[in-house]
Amino acid sequence: MINKRVARKGFLDHSEHTSNALFYLQNFAVNYSGSNNYKDELAVTDNNIITANGIAPIEFPREIFKTLKLYDKIEIEKWFQLFKHGIWTE
Template sequence: MKKKIYVFLFDGYSDWEIAYLGPEIAKDERFDLIYFSETGNEVTSMGGLQVIPTTSLNELEIEDVEMLILPGGVAWEKREITTINNLVSELFEKGKTIAAICGATFYLGQLGILDNLKHTSNDLSYLKAIVPEYGGQENYQNKLAETDKNIITANGIAPIEFATEIFKKTELKSDDEIEKWFQLFKNGIWSE
């Protein structure tokens, strides 16, 4: 049975932040990459890309989720997204992997998920300003991407590092192949 990786889409999601990971995961026959939105209806990315998700939140079965990927977008800062609260909390409690980049890290901070794990975001000061209830300052890592246990976080300027952490967590490729992929897309270095 294929492992299911779900990507949550919403109006205004940051399309570039998940652009690198999608094609690589989709090529691997061990995984199903499933895009979903709250209703399953078309959403429009920040870049104007109109996408019809595969499914809706209501059709998603928590037991099927191997990993949940949350792209950034200003909706997180505005606290406009709350319909996935139960899903995210339950996945976290079950030890499932949750990967959040940019504004989606603010959301994890709101839920208290970052309080006891190493993590990163766009900037510690900004995270604290946007999420006054955030309590994970002592675990903040000034890095582009960080994985601790089953939580992956990344700065909004780090879609390649974000993808790399996801590839490592899913064991999508060998460490050597992941490093070669990273060097190619980050630094333009081609190696056989």
């Protein structure tokens, strides 16, 4: 739903992005013209815009952590593996 609002404002027209489905944005986001930048992925970051589809509750914060450089890459990957797959590595 958020992606639809962001798309309506034109923020996705010039950035790689994702959503639940391309047809969703094309049908429900008036003035959306970013279909050439759509990626069929769980989460995408481009131009400091982070988008994710509805089944990416772990991928979305991972992209936030990366963008904010909250932790180093190794720590982010360890966090991701723990919450996505239940695996912790030292």
